């Protein structure tokens with residue numbers, strides 16, 4: 001009997017990614033969804049309910065932790081040191097493997113993700129001035145980021161001053177307004193990031209295996225879980241905005257994801273271009289134009 005080492009295995013840990021693959025973030029999405037459905041969408045609001053906000057912001061923080069964990073793993077496997085900027089670290093590596101990769105567009109969306117995360121993690125403080133009528137109906141509000149919170153130069157290029165939303169992905173950056181819709185869009189971006197990484201770098205760089213129980217069935221595809229919620233979303237304005245974001249993401253990135261798998265940017269109705277034709281439990285049906293495919297098992 002000898003104690004000599006016969007075999008050595010190197011394991012590169014990515015703990016952060018488990019928050020998404022084991023459903024912690026999807027549970028938070030589900031918790032945020034209940035109060036979100038009761039929101040008064042037609043009325044002006046300067047914040048979402050505390051229950052929705054708490055669960056959604058926790059989901060945002062954990063999802064971004066997952067993106068950062070994968071960035072570290074990718075950089076390690078590519079024998080690079082990580083820099084301060086997640087967006088440029090990732091796009092530099094993608095560009096090296098795929099010379100026509102649209103680095104500018106990719107960096108902008110990851111930058112918007114980081115801006116939303118920072119506004120939560122660094123407790124950006126806003127002064128919100130609310131205007132009411134005589135009978136206390138809210139007429140509107142002004143929100144101002146107080147000096148000393150957030151890098152104004154970094155923010156100004158990506159955030160619309162009046163709405164305090166990011167320009168491309170429409171993330172709220174006033175922390176009290178971050179809710180279900182922001183976490184939903186962020187998970188779509190996470191899915192895009194996984195899709196690009198697996199096609200451009202290979203599965204070994206970014207292993208992602210979702211295992212999530214939804215209505216009694218185990219689901220392994222993130223875009224299908226999001227499709228389930230999308231059908232139930234009661235805010236038509238957000239659905240329209242999400243479809244339009246997907247349209248441009250698809251135009252920019254569809255050649256950098258594997259067409260054999262179902263991703264958020266390809267899970268789109270071929271007839272009316274609405275998101276979410278592939279649903280959990282192998283249902284293929286558009287929630288808008290009812291275009292569908294009978295799947296034979």
Ligand SMILES: [Zn+2]
Pocket residue numbers: 269270271272273274286287288289290291
């Ligand atoms: Zn359709």
